[in-house]
Amino acid sequence: MSANLTTIGFDADDTLWENEQFFRMTQERFAELLADFADPDHLSERLLASERRNLGRYGFGVKGFVLSMIETAIEVTNEKVPASLIRELIEAGQDMLSHPIELLPGVRDTVIGLSDSFRVLLITKGDLLDQERKLAQSGLGELFDGVEILSHKTAAAYDDIFRRRGDGPERALMVGNSMRSDVLPALEAGAWGVHVPHDLTWQLEIARPPEGHARFHRIDRLDQLTSLIGDL
Secondary structure (H helix, E strand, C coil), X not given: CCCCCCEEEECCECCCECCHHHHHHHHHHHHXXXXXXXXXXXXXXXXXXXXXXXXXXXCCCHHHHHHHHHHHHHHHCCCCCCHHHHHHHHHHHHHHHCCCXXXXXXXXXXXXXXXXXXXXXXXXXXXXXXHHHHHHHHCCHHHCCEEEEECCCCHHHHHHHHHHCCCCHHHEEEEECCHXXXXXXXXXXXXXXXXXXXXXXXXXXXXXXXXXXXXXXXXXXXXXXXXXXXXX
């Protein structure tokens, strides 16, 4: 294993456990509820625009998603959306916030194995209470040497975390499913960035991969991370 690497940061949603699939299921229900007012493609575009517009207000997570759905419903119905429909959207969000955690394949064994040789950190973003709930239910909490729940993942945030909790970004690696949030800013900070794609990725997390970057790597599954690190 690389003698230079001492710290590994793991993303949470859709890297350690399922997340996006529940947003997709709720969005399908949203389209059904508003079928009389907008076709699914148009509604999806309007919702995505609302989410993008609201990121600075509500941040990432279920609560901001629900507020964006409500805002979109008000817009596409010209402020005639029934209160009963808004109630259904709120209840859908509550269901998302209580959904059991489903770990992705190989996650637990991989984190356990790497925690014997490296300082392992959970670095995620989103609603504080929801992320804490998911971590507690995952059964992985005791494996991490530190947990960071951010509002946004930036190069400055990674630099700060890897200096406070590790030996600096130059000796750290960040792994996650989001090119935009997990890989690119970690590389900018000077760390290694490892992309492990998920079948479902929110459109606002998609970005062009930095092909040719010396510290960028891609794996198909998280359980390939140990082998990759051994080759660094």
